[in-house]
Structure formats: C-alpha cells, structure tokens
Amino acid sequence: xxxxxxxxxxxxxxxxxxxxxxxxxxxxxxxxxxxxxxxxxxxxxxxxxxxxxxxxxxxxxxxxxxxxxxxxxxxxxxxxxxxxxxxxxxxxxxxxxxxxxxxxxxxxxxxxxxxxxxxxxxxxxxxxxxxxxxxxxxxxxxxxxxxxxxxxxxxxxxxxxxxxxxxxxxxxxxxxxxxxxxxxxxxxxxxxxxxxxxxxxxxxxxxxxxxxxxxxxxxxxxxxxxxxxxxxxxxxxxxxxxxxxxxxxxxxxxxxxxxxxxxxxxxxxxxxxxxxxxxxxxxxxxxxxxxxxxxxxxxxxxxxxxxxxxxxxxxxxxxxxxxxxxxxxxxxxxxxxxxxxxxxxxxxxxxxxxxxxxxxxxx
Amino acid sequence: xxxxxxxxxxxxxxxxxxxxxxxxxxxxxxxxxxxxxxxxxxxxxxxxxxxxxxxxxxxxxxxxxxxxxxxxxxxxxxxxxxxxxxxxxxxxxxxxxxxxxxxxxxxxxxxxxxxxxxxxxxxxxxxxxxxxxxxxxxxxxxxxxxxxxxxxxxxxxxxxxxxxxxxxxxxxxxxxxxxxxxxxxxxxxxxxxxxxxxxxxxxxxxxxxxxxxxxxxxxxxxxxxxxxxxxxxxxxxxxxxxxxxxxxxxxxxxxxxxxxxxxxxxxxxxxxxxxxxxxxxxxxxxxxxxxxxxxxxxxxxxxxxxxxxxxxxx
Numbered sequence: 001x002x003x004x005x006x007x008x009x010x011x012x013x014x015x016x017x018x019x020x021x022x023x024x025x026x027x028x029x030x031x032x033x034x035x036x037x038x039x040x041x042x043x044x045x046x047x048x049x050x051x052x053x054x055x056x057x058x059x060x061x062x063x064x065x066x067x068x069x070x071x072x073x074x075x076x077x078x079x080x081x082x083x084x085x086x087x088x089x090x091x092x093x094x095x096x097x098x099x100x101x102x103x104x105x106x107x108x109x110x111x112x113x114x115x116x117x118x119x120x121x122x123x124x125x126x127x128x129x130x131x132x133x134x135x136x137x138x139x140x141x142x143x144x145x146x147x148x149x150x151x152x153x154x155x156x157x158x159x160x161x162x163x164x165x166x167x168x169x170x171x172x173x174x175x176x177x178x179x180x181x182x183x184x185x186x187x188x189x190x191x192x193x194x195x196x197x198x199x200x201x202x203x204x205x206x207x208x209x210x211x212x213x214x215x216x217x218x219x220x221x222x223x224x225x226x227x228x229x230x231x232x233x234x235x236x237x238x239x240x241x242x243x244x245x246x247x248x249x250x251x252x253x254x255x256x257x258x259x260x261x262x263x264x265x266x267x268x269x270x271x272x273x274x275x276x277x278x279x280x281x282x283x284x285x286x287x288x289x290x291x292x293x294x295x296x297x298x299x300x301x302x303x304x305x306x307x308x309x310x311x312x313x314x315x316x317x318x319x320x321x322x323x324x325x326x327x328x329x330x331x332x333x334x335x336x337x338x339x340x341x342x343x344x345x346x347x348x349x350x351x352x353x354x355x356x357x358x359x360x361x362x363x
Numbered sequence: 364x365x366x367x368x369x370x371x372x373x374x375x376x377x378x379x380x381x382x383x384x385x386x387x388x389x390x391x392x393x394x395x396x397x398x399x400x401x402x403x404x405x406x407x408x409x410x411x412x413x414x415x416x417x418x419x420x421x422x423x424x425x426x427x428x429x430x431x432x433x434x435x436x437x438x439x440x441x442x443x444x445x446x447x448x449x450x451x452x453x454x455x456x457x458x459x460x461x462x463x464x465x466x467x468x469x470x471x472x473x474x475x476x477x478x479x480x481x482x483x484x485x486x487x488x489x490x491x492x493x494x495x496x497x498x499x500x501x502x503x504x505x506x507x508x509x510x511x512x513x514x515x516x517x518x519x520x521x522x523x524x525x526x527x528x529x530x531x532x533x534x535x536x537x538x539x540x541x542x543x544x545x546x547x548x549x550x551x552x553x554x555x556x557x558x559x560x561x562x563x564x565x566x567x568x569x570x571x572x573x574x575x576x577x578x579x580x581x582x583x584x585x586x587x588x589x590x591x592x593x594x595x596x597x598x599x600x601x602x603x604x605x606x607x608x609x610x611x612x613x614x615x616x617x618x619x620x621x622x623x624x625x626x627x628x629x630x631x632x633x634x635x636x637x638x639x640x641x642x643x644x645x646x647x648x649x650x651x652x653x654x655x656x657x658x659x660x661x662x663x664x665x666x667x668x669x670x671x672x673x674x675x676x677x
Contacts, residue, residue: 073575077576083567085569099577
C-alpha cells in the first residue's frame, strides 16, 4: 500500500487560514481517524487529500509522489461521502459499477466485482433498486460498496455514519470494523464522534482549530493526553477539570482547590514541587472516581450530587464541587442519595494535570 | 377522516358555474375552430343557419393540396403550399429547440458551477436580453441577415451552395432556415439558461464530487451525472422553446422567403383584402396545433418531480 504523507498542508480561503500547516505521515495499511469538533479542519484535510479542495500551501505525497496538482481520478483514491452522494438515476448495481464502467472494464469483470462486493455488504437483493427505494443504512452500504468495487489502495471516509440513527450507527460501526479486517488497505476516516474514533482507529489524529493536537493509538491518547483539549475531547462522559493551586508543606505536595485538597505521592511530587504556588488544572475521568465515604480527605473530593442520569448498568452523577461541575460514572446499584455531600476517592496515579495558562500536560 | 368527507360534499352552485365558464373559455375557441374547419365558407358566415351543416373535408384538402396524391375537383390551382410550410416549421422548431437546449444547459452549468471573471454580469445580462422586444431586434437583424456575413457567390463555397441549392445573388442568412433558426436560438437562449440554472443549482454538489472521485472528467460529470438529473428542466425548457419557435410570426415573416416560410406566415398570407377563406384558415389552424400537442405530451412525460430523491440525506 502506498504511504500518504502531508507536509505543511495549509488551506486559506481568501485571507482566512483554516488549516495551519498540518504534518502527518500515515503508515502502511493503517486505519487513521481524523477527529475533532466541527470546523477544526479535519474534513478540509480529507478533501484536500481527495483532490476536491485546492492546496494553498504545502504538499501531499502518495508513495513519495507529490499529488496536490493532480485531478482526483489520478490519485488512486476512493471516497465515501457523509451524505452518501448516490447517483439517484442509477440503480444500486449501476451506482457501484460507475467507476468501473468509466474505465471501460469488461462486462464480465464488472459483474463479478459487483457480486463480490454486494455479498460482503449484504446488498445482493437490492442490486436493481434505485437509491430512493432504500433505507438510510442500505444507502450507506451502497456508498461504501461504490468505494469497495474499485481497486483503490486508499479509502477516504467523510463522516460516513453521522446521518444514521444511533442504533444503526452502532451496527454500521461494527460492520466497518469487520470490513476493516477483511480489506487490507489504507483508510482515512473523518469523524467528530470520539467513540467511532476510539473503536475503529489504529491511529487517532486529534485536530482543533486547524492544527493537529496529538496523534497516536487510541490508548496512548486516552491515557496520556498532551493537552487539556485532547483530554477533554476523548472519553465519554468527558473528563472533569478542577482549578487548583500547588501547595508545598515540608516534603508533601498538595493540590488545593475549592472543596478539595489532594495529596500528591510518588514521582509526581518531584515534578510538582518546583511549581509551588502556580495554578494547575486537575483532570479526573468520571470513571476514575469511586464512591467511598471512608476515604481520607487527602485522596478524595467531596461532591454535592445534584442529578443522577440512569443509563442502565452505569449511572452518571452530575454534581458540584466548590462551584465547579463534576461528573461521576459508577455502577447503578451504588446507593447514592441526591442532594447530599458525598465523598469520592481518586487515585493519585489517575490524575491528569495541566498548566492553567498553557493548557499543556504536566508530567 | 374529516378532510375526505368535506371534499366529497356538494359544492356551492356558483363553484360549478365558474368551472363551466372557465372550461368554455378554454375549450370554446378550439371547439369552434374544429367545427368550422369542417364547414364550407358559406356555412361559416351565415350565422345561425350554419349550425346545421354537412361536414366536409374540402378545407383540409385545400390546405394539404400540395401533398395530397390525388387531384382536387374544387381547385384549379394549388396556391397554398401547406405541406412545404409545415416541414419548414418542423425543421426550424426542432433544430432551434435542439441547439437552444444543448447550448443552454452547458451555459447554465458553467454559470452555476464555475467561478470566472464576470460570471454574475453574464448571468444578469442573459436575462436582460430577454427584456428587449423582438420587434426592436427585427430591423437590425433584417439588415444584418441581408447584407452582412454573406458568402460571395463567386467564392468556392458560395459556388458549391448555389450549385447545389439554387438561388441567386450572394449567399446570405436572410431567407434561409439557418437564418431563422439562429435568431430563434438567440431569442430563447436567455430564458432557457435561466430555467436550467435553477435546476442545476438543485443537483447536490456531492454527486459531482463523487463522480470526480469515481474517475469522471468534467464532461463525464456533466453528461453522465448532471444531465440525467435535470431532465425535467430540459423537458420544460424544450416545451417552451418549441412552442415559441412554432408560433413565432414577426421575425419569421421578415426573415423567411417563399421557400422557407413557416405555417403561421402561410395562414396570414392566405387572407387577402377581397377574400378571407375562413374554412381553410380553420383547417390549417387545426393542423398547426397538432405538432405542439404531440411534442408537449411527449416532453411532459419527462417532467417527474423528485428526480434527486435518495441522492443525499435531505
């Protein structure tokens, strides 16, 4: 599979720069997910790779060959669009074979390919239907089939699941993961849904405001976010952030904020002690908090629980700690009384610390 | 279902009166023309006594005298060349419609999708051309067609044309089918571009992008994806252009000659200051109405709403 490399990729609309020099290198046959909130430049990046947007600055290399001046058809890519973009005047088979027919491939070969792909996607019974006669999920599958019939080395997905309802999305996500195992090709996938990103990706690239924030495996990003944005973006429910100040008392280091005072132990003590007196944001994942009325105040925070959202096996509590909103995820059978101040324990090793002014991770 | 039972209730009598009046206004003239085309002139102008008459196809025979295979008893000389004029009308209307659509859809596509200098100006002026009355165009066009852009009869091309198609003088646009077709295309193009623009805007841009990703060049995107989707627009524009070209009188009367005159010109020429052959005029009128009816029925079949249904998530 060819390697795709972006070098200082920049996009400007007039004087307005939306993508500020993106550098990215994708490994062989890797499933890369570009993820970020709306307007972060992820779709623009994908469309520039596809050749649907011009490149203002920088270069895209496919297998070492600069392609930014090439037409989309000369880049050996297949793309699945957010809105399916099926040709409404053609039936499913014609839709899927459009590219092959343009290449004037022999009929027998085209038919064989369509049959093959239709079987993978479970579309065999729908080959003669028009897109208007299909359900949302089926249309999505046709859109994917259209990309699969081609022998392109690279697949581009532009938020392919965002138009499906929640149940179908979960189902299609699983199918995508399955397809991923069977089809060994480069895949670049754009989404704003961090769950899709976490479940599908070999490598996640988190983007924000036209810049890459961090890239790595889902686990790396989840466990070691480099800044507050990445930490807050990945994970559901999102990470809690509490303002605090570093305090040193003798050999001990504390993080003190409104309604809590956490004692730091282990290696972190050494790194935090020079920062004594400075402001630090403490990040705690909702799942890292556990209900423990007997915990010592040194490694626990007190939360006034306001709302409990029941989501089945788990419940999400929304509460307040010294005026700051805190979410806690825990087993639904935990006896919790609303409106009371409760103590939740947190391990020091589960803390994520960020410099308040630069928002970069500490440690 | 309250709404359904409401509909099936009897309407106010005034409603039916209005409906009947509208039907009479719409169908009446055509019915009158149809009935009169089977009457002799005596019956037509005789007022009430003409209500009882013996139907005759004599008017149709007179109208079609130049194409009928048999001799007519009631006519010494076939003055009315309806057959020839009918063919002229068909050629001019069909060819001008065809070219108007071909040029129109490409121009509309370019104006909607491509960014180039002066795009908005071009888009605006196309419609402004439409606001100029044809009568204003007539004199300059008549002059141009007669005196400019002529091929000398002594040049080799001119000689070929004169040898093969006959005629005298330099080869000019005036009096030719091409001359009339050209002005009809120019006249109808702005409106067709304008109609088609609104259809092309509705074609989702992702479809074109998808086609480009599938390996289609600009022309393939246009002909294989965009064109099939604006078929309803093309049909509407075709009906519009065909009807205008078929009915047009003013420009055709000035720019056609004896061999290229169209049916509307022929009908008017059939009236003289001494004699108006009502029966024949009615018969030619009926014959004149047939092609647009067929064309419209055929074209309107293509007007299907919701062509782009299922293309993208709404």
